[in-house]
Amino acid sequence: MVLGSVLNPVNSSMLAVALIPIGRAFDASPAQxxxxxxxxxxxxxxxxxxxxxxxxxxxxxPLYLAGTALVGVAGVVGALAPGLGVLVLSRVLLGFGTSAAFPASMALLRAESDRTGLTSPAGVLAALSASAQVISVVGPTLGGLLIGLGGWQLIFTINVPLSVACLVLGMLWLPRPPRTAGGVGPALRKIDLPGIALFAVTLTAFMFFLMRPRVGSWYLLAVAAVVGTVFAVRELRSGDPFIDLRVLRGNGPLLATYLRQFLAFTTSYAFLYGYTQWLEEGRGLSSTSAGLLLLPLSLAAIGVTALTGRNPEVHRKLLVGSVVQVAGVSALLFVHVSSPVWVLIAIGAVIGVPQGLTGLANQNALYAQADPERMGSSAGLLRTFMYLGALAASAANAAVFPHGATTTGLHRMAWLLVATAVLFLVTTLADRSLPHIGRAEGNASPANKASAGKTSGGRASEEDPPGGGDVTAGEPTRH
Structure with missing residues (x-):
């Protein structure tokens, strides 16, 4: 599960140091x-x-195995790509292939918890979050080393052995699902394919607007709004919707978690790509040197996750992470091409602290807040908001670096990140459900707690006790 879950962040982050070499190889502009x-x-x-x-x-x-197999195919396509268009296609294949492991892992954990009657596995959740967070910050360093060893093609080739390892381990260890009643056909007919199509159109139109937010692209927002409205109406009327909006509508804490995920990764990815490009273009470092300069960011994230990962409480992690995040992005306002290397290293190390805290906290919050029967799709939506943040970050970088990664552009990006980080802090302070997650609910029995969770459909109850008592490792309470 851990190996499969790192496929997406490693492919997302390694590219940060490969954009300039790939652009030179195919004579492509940053916009391309x-x-x-x-x-x-x-x-x-x-x-x-x-x-x-x-x-x-x-x-x-079956979804885990199919997805990780597609990752291997995408790696071969990318390594042998004759042009930029085929390279983009390989990235699309990577996106779909790497989408299976995280929701599959969350669903497996939920099913195993229900089967054994054990409380939520905080250690495993921490391992999943830590692996994704750490790989996302180790990625630039790894990508820089691979490019130095054999060119940008190696960041695609590495997917082949990773895919093979996932397939072998998955076939050996992942439990087979129970047989679907009546076979695959009836179960497939229950899948809300029109809802999926409407969701895809809505998200695609919105994302294309994010990539070029200008007056001539406002029609994309109109398309997203109209199709999104049709999607919402259909899902509210469907007996078995793709996304149960009725549950989400009554689950304010889960919606707040999705918002925090979006804000956290807008900041994280804007820093990762923007700062790395400035180190290469503005500061004049090589891809390998820029990747190594971000290594302290990785080490800070690893250390923070190791220290806090087994504690299922989320409130203090989010508070500390949000405050440090504001401080870290504010420091970018004082960076110049003549800034000492130790300052550049220190900024990366500070940013690594919230990266080690917020992703883990949001994942634990989702595990406590989501409907168990829809854990896979709820976990998938968490990653959707993560990548919406990444796209917003990409749009922000394009806006502040129109003619290259200059110091002036870096300072513009810093102001945007300060605003985003402050908003993250405000949403954390305003969410009154967070202090209860990860605490024992008085003397309630596990059976009663499970029954209450299913009755509420994952929603916070005003009659829940305020969550006193000792912290119980591995037992985030469902609210």
Missing amino acids: TAWLVTGLYLATAIGQPVIGRLVDAFGAR
Whole structure:
């Protein structure tokens, strides 16, 4: 599960140091190479909840195996790509292929918890989050080393052995799902294909607008609004919707978690891509040097996750992470081409702290807040908001670096990130449900707590006790 879950972040982050070498190889402008980022994020944002819904219907194992196999195919296509268009296609295939592992893992954990009667596995959740977070910040360093060893093609080739390892381990260890009553046909007919199509059109139109937010692209917002309205009306009337908006409408804490995920990764990816491009173009470092300079960011994220990962409480993690995030992005306002290297390293290390805290906290919050029967699709939506943030970050970088990654552009980006980080802090402070997650609910029995969770459909109850008592590791309470 951990190996499969890192396929997406490693492919997202390694590209940060490869955009300039790829642009030189294909004589492509930054606006053209940006489609390598957009292609992956668009496919992932759509694919995560769609494949998550298929996981809910057919089980985790077959979707995990199919997705990781597609990752290997995409790696071969990318390594042998004769032009930028084929390279973008390989990134789209990577996006869909890497969309299976995370919702499959969350669904497997939920099913195993229900089967054994054990409380939620905080250690495993921490491992999943830590692996994704750490790989996303190790990626630039790894990508820089691979490019130094054999060119940008190696960041695609590495997917082949990773895919083979996932397939072998998945076939050996992942449990087979129970047989679907009546076979695959009836279960497939229950999948809300029109809802999936409307969702994909809505998200695609919105993402294309994010990539070029200008007056001439406002029609894309209109398309997203109209199709999105049709999607919402249809899902509210459907007996078995793709996304149960009725549950989401009554689950304010879960919606707040999705918003925090969007804000956190807008900041994270804007820093990752913007800062890295400035180090290469503005500061004049090589891809390998820029990747190594971000290594302390990785180490900080690893250390923070190791220290806090097994504690299922989320409130303090989000508070500390949001405050440090504001401080870290504010420091970018004082960076110049003459800034000492130790300052550049320190900024990356500070940014690594919230990256080690917020992703893990949001994942634990989702595990506590989501309807168990839709854990796969709920987890997929969490990743969708993550990549919506990544696309917003990509649009922000394009806006502040119109003619290259200059120091002036870096400072413009810093102001945008300060505003985003402050909004994240405000939403954390305003969410009154967070202090209860990860605490024991008095003397209520596990059976009563499970029954209450199913009755509420994952919604917070005003009659819930305020969550006193000792912290119980591995037992985030459902609210």
